Amino acid sequence: MLEELVFISNVCVNHGKVKSSGSRNLQIFKKMEASGVEFTTRDLFYxxxxxxxxxxxEEAITKYEKFLESNLGWIEDKKxxxxNLIQCYSFTNKPEKKIEIILKSFEFDVPRADICCRLAEIFMSKxxxxxxxxxYKVAMGCIHEKDNLGIDNRDYYTWIPSIQLCVCYSILGDYEAAYYYNELTLLYGGNKTKVEHNKKFLENKFKELGRSIPDLDYKLIDRRFRFF
Incomplete structure (x- = not known):
């Protein structure tokens, strides 16, 4: 019997630690700083x-915080x-700072799906x-901006929150809801291996409980399966 559901961990969602872009540009900025050059808002961001x-x-946190405190710069740069600050707080084990900056992000624009997922991850870890x-449902209800020139991963609007909802509902013992969101994950193009693993786990649960596998045709009328 399968022991647990497969979900998307914080590391998987964020694609692990970011890869270095090389130190050449960084050294240029460090020399500028050492020479007392006053950075423009754009330079500070870069x-x-x-x-x-x-x-x-740690240094990135200081500079990003200074950039945001200036309240200047392009809105997409702020996003x-x-x-990136959320990632920095993750890597430096500052969970409360993560919540603080996530809530601050709502001052700049409507909630973005990836940010909502980050907040959900914090609650899930607790x-x-x-x-x-x-x-996670707020994330699924967010609308992806097609003309957005900034960085915005579409997966956070679809299968990432969906597979996480599968796990959340399973933890609460609501296996029908978990089954629904697992199937929805596949429709959204999520990881097929993870979905199949979860499906087998849930089907075994239904068998243990003497219940039949849910008929998904009617599920959208059930309030649990609505985004709000």
Whole structure:
């Protein structure tokens, strides 16, 4: 019997630690800083990125925070800065700072799906499953901006929150809802291996409980399966 559901961990969602873009640009910025050059808002943003890409997370945090505190810069740069700051706080084990910056991101624009998923992850890690479910559903209800020139991963609007909802509902013992969101994950183009693993797990659960596998044709009328 399968022991547990497969879900998307924080590392998998974020594609692991970011790869270095090389230190050449970073060294240029460091020399500028050492020479007392006053950075423009745009330069500060790029300097923060170079620190982040090269794994200097504590320094990147300082620069990103300074960039955001200036309240200047392109809105898409602010979104990238916030997304990278969340990663920095993850790598430096600052969960409360993650919540703080996620909530601050709502001041700049409507919630973005990847940010909502980050917030849901925090609640999930604290075993606050109902709160996690709420924010994963908010992520699924977000609308992807087709003309957005910034970084915005479409998967956070579809199969990532869907497979996480499968796990959340399974933890709560609501296997019908878990089954629904697992099947939805496949329709969204999610990882087929993970979906099949979860499906076998859930089918075994239904067998143990003496229940039949759910008929999904009627599920959209059930309030549990609506986004809100």
């Amino acid at each position: 300097y923060s990125n170079e620190l982040y890409y090269n794994g200097y997370y 990238v800065a916030i997304a 075993n606050q499953i109902k709160q996690a479910i709420f924010w």
